Amino acid sequence: MADIKVRAAAAAEAAARAEPRRAGLEVPFHRASLGEEELAEVAASVKSGWITMGPKTMEFEKRFKSYLCARGGLPEDKLHGAVVSSATAALHLALKAVGLRPGDEVILPTNTFVATAQVVTYFGAIPVLCDIEEDTHNMSVVALEKLFTKKTKVVIPVHFAGQPCDMDEIMAAARKRGVVVIEDAAHALPSEYKGRVIGTVGDITCFSFYATKTLAMGEGGMVVTGNEEYAKSARINRSHGISRDAWDRYTLKGSWYYEVVDNGYKYNTTDINAGIGLAQLRRLDAMNEARARIAAVYDHALAGSSARLPVVRADRKTCRHLYVIKVSNRDELHEKLKQEGIGTSVHFIPVHKQPYYRDTYGFRDASYPTANRVYEQSLSLPIFPDMAAEQVEHVWRCVLRHAR
Numbered sequence: 001m002a003d004i005k006v007r008a009a010a011a012a013e014a015a016a017r018a019e020p021r022r023a024g025l026e027v028p029f030h031r032a033s034l035g036e037e038e039l040a041e042v043a044a045s046v047k048s049g050w051i052t053m054g055p056k057t058m059e060f061e062k063r064f065k066s067y068l069c070a071r072g073g074l075p076e077d078k079l080h081g082a083v084v085s086s087a088t089a090a091l092h093l094a095l096k097a098v099g100l101r102p103g104d105e106v107i108l109p110t111n112t113f114v115a116t117a118q119v120v121t122y123f124g125a126i127p128v129l130c131d132i133e134e135d136t137h138n139m140s141v142v143a144l145e146k147l148f149t150k151k152t153k154v155v156i157p158v159h160f161a162g163q164p165c166d167m168d169e170i171m172a173a174a175r176k177r178g179v180v181v182i183e184d185a186a187h188a189l190p191s192e193y194k195g196r197v198i199g200t201v202g203d204i205t206c207f208s209f210y211a212t213k214t215l216a217m218g219e220g221g222m223v224v225t226g227n228e229e230y231a232k233s234a235r236i237n238r239s240h241g242i243s244r245d246a247w248d249r250y251t252l253k254g255s256w257y258y259e260v261v262d263n264g265y266k267y268n269t270t271d272i273n274a275g276i277g278l279a280q281l282r283r284l285d286a287m288n289e290a291r292a293r294i295a296a297v298y299d300h301a302l303a304g305s306s307a308r309l310p311v312v313r314a315d316r317k318t319c320r321h322l323y324v325i326k327v328s329n330r331d332e333l334h335e336k337l338k339q340e341g342i343g344t345s346v347h348f349i350p351v352h353k354q355p356y357y358r359d360t361y362g363f364r365d366a367s368y369p370t371a372n373r374v375y376e377q378s379l380s381l382p383i384f385p386d387m388a389a390e391q392v393e394h395v396w397r398c399v400l401r402h403a404r
């Protein structure tokens, strides 16, 4: 195995030296895979005369649950959900469903998009940031164990880049203390933990269908849970706390009468977005395979180089939402790749470094040594389903040339 890796890297390095970049070859950091199927769905919504939440949204909600149940070997009546306008909305609704109160503490990794922390603050609750593992960049269970207090109400593991966190350990630590686990699965569609598809593991799971995600609807998200009461709360509160799905009050079969039973939000998605989502869902496995192929090429071509590659644990599967390498010259590499026409990104600026969180909650760098180190070295390479083979090759050749 080691021998194959060494030979692959040697061959790749020789090729990199032999063939300078072809002028004009550009690789954006991301491009959503959208085509005729998505266009047809949007056209159908427009022609129907109904463009906000309606039949396509309901169909997406049903098919998305079926997709997870089929993968997870779960009966369809065991999984409940609500499609909403974003993962941020999904996380907000999930925290509302479990009854988060002012002063409650919610533990989440510092290596996440700030939305995971921001929803906690909406309740006057306290975000408690957890350091991460050096290899997976996921929440460290060792660090987590030290953060529980009597005020801890929720833990939010974030499946970074698509790789599931140590869910057995996290669930056990939470269960022991009566704490709820809400997974931020914005990156993890479809990913698996010990044979279980993400969406069927924790108490509630929140997905994102944002434009760059593995299933892109533009803006969209989903709350998924085995708990019927949590799902009911999310469904009611995505539409102003109205006691039933209110969209059909404009149809002949619906009634104009409704009751408001909670102080909910306007967090519905639309039939335009859900139509795109339906087409994306049909193509999800094929798009996932394309990303897996690109990751395998990167793994092979960059093995033995000075870039440290993503580590995937043997007992889990990642959808490869992101491909994050670590190098000692991250900023320089970003610049060099830019000059070569390649877009890259950094995931994430840790939450504890953001001025609002530093100043409001007193987070200090010294508490997050691993996250700081990982942040300084990380660079996310382009990985999207429609990347041409020559674009993939251009990226790894340039990384071989410039990474230190």
Ligand SMILES: Cc1ncc(COP(=O)(O)O)c(C=O)c1O
Pocket: 085, 086, 087, 088, 089, 112, 113, 115, 116, 158, 184, 186, 187, 207, 208, 209, 210, 220, 221
């Ligand atoms: C880890 C993580 N959580 C939550 C979100 C928020 O997702 P959305 O844009 O759907 O609200 C993102 C989006 O990038 C994310 O990366």
